[in-house]
Amino acid sequence: SRLGELFRTNSEYVPAVRLPAGTGPEVSHRVSITSDVRLDEHTHVQTLVYGEHAAMMTNQLTHLTRPGSTRRRALSWLWTNLRHPGSVVDGLRAGSRRQVMLLFMQDVSTSLRVVWRGGRARTEQSPDEPVPAHLPVSHEVARTLADRVGGVPQGQLLDSVANLGMTAHPLGGAVIGASAADGVVDADHRVFGYDNLMICDGSVIPSNLGTNPSLTITALSELAMSKVPAASASCG
Numbered sequence: 001s002r003l004g005e006l007f008r009t010n011s012e013y014v015p016a017v018r019l020p021a022g023t024g025p026e027v028s029h030r031v032s033i034t035s036d037v038r039l040d041e042h043t044h045v046q047t048l049v050y051g052e053h054a055a056m057m058t059n060q061l062t063h064l065t066r067p068g069s070t071r072r073r074a075l076s077w078l079w080t081n082l083r084h085p086g087s088v089v090d091g092l093r094a095g096s097r098r099q100v101m102l103l104f105m106q107d108v109s110t111s112l113r114v115v116w117r118g119g120r121a122r123t124e125q126s127p128d129e130p131v132p133a134h135l136p137v138s139h140e141v142a143r144t145l146a147d148r149v150g151g152v153p154q155g156q157l158l159d160s161v162a163n164l165g166m167t168a169h170p171l172g173g174a175v176i177g178a179s180a181a182d183g184v185v186d187a188d189h190r191v192f193g194y195d196n197l198m199i200c201d202g203s204v205i206p207s208n209l210g211t212n213p214s215l216t217i218t219a220l221s222e223l224a225m226s227k228v229p230a231a232s233a234s235c236g
């Protein structure tokens with residue numbers, strides 16, 4: 001009964017800054033994540049790049065519109081693009097070479113629910129701890145950094161135009177719990193009520209880690225595997 005509950009986004013927000021034309025290749029020729037700044041007890045931000053040939057990832061970056069209603073943001077986006085066609089062209093020209101993502105994560109408790117409706121899996125806000133559409137400090141940092149380097153603050157297309165959040169860190173939805181009343185799997189990742197069925201991926205993580213999750217997912221999966229008894233010789 002808890003399947004789909006506590007689906008989380010790691011409270012992640014990813015605006016970006018497009019650096020000015022003439023920026024050298026050293027920007028994208030580096031380790032992806034090189035710095036991490038803690039802004040408060042629950043919030044930190046990393047700068048990251050995708051490398052030189054990742055335009056598929058950065059083509060969805062666009063003018064960062066200010067928070068507001070969907071209609072207001074969509075109109076503001078359209079108006080800014082009409083006023084600054086050169087910036088639109090420069091964005092396409094920049095590809096991923098001049099885009100620096102600002103990856104904000106928080107370990108606060110926000111969540112969505114995944115529900116099956118109309119033949120599709122959909123997300124809806126959890127009534128108790130909804131995921132805010134915006135993190136004001138993320139806009140502030142993107143604009144400040146863009147000012148400092150003479151760049152352009154960028155937002156994800158779906159966020160800037162349609163007021164929709166996104167995450168590259170989906171967590172939860174089949175979380176570890178003490179019983180079937182509060183989780184889908186037990187501490188050894190065994191699905192409550194089923195024999196020999198385990199879940200070993202990000203869906204079992206019960207909280208927003210507030211940090212890049214893949215090593216935690218791997219460590220928990222390794223721990224779960226260590227609890228699986230070795231096959232006996234008679235099993236063939």
Ligand SMILES: Cc1cc2nc3c(=O)[nH]c(=O)nc-3n(C[C@H](O)[C@H](O)[C@H](O)COP(=O)(O)OP(=O)(O)OC[C@H]3O[C@@H](n4cnc5c(N)ncnc54)[C@H](O)[C@@H]3O)c2cc1C
Pocket residue numbers: 033168169170200201202203212213214215217
């Ligand atoms: C652009 C990007 C950058 C990231 N960078 C980092 C980083 O630097 N550090 C970090 O820690 N994390 C990073 N992450 C997050 C990290 O990649 C994920 O948290 C992690 O991979 C999730 O692992 P998972 O096993 O839960 O799911 P996944 O790795 O998504 O694995 C799910 C698998 O299930 C398969 N699948 C889906 N549906 C079906 C189906 N119906 N039948 C069969 N197979 C199916 C998929 O093909 C996939 O192989 C990044 C994510 C993105 C998108």
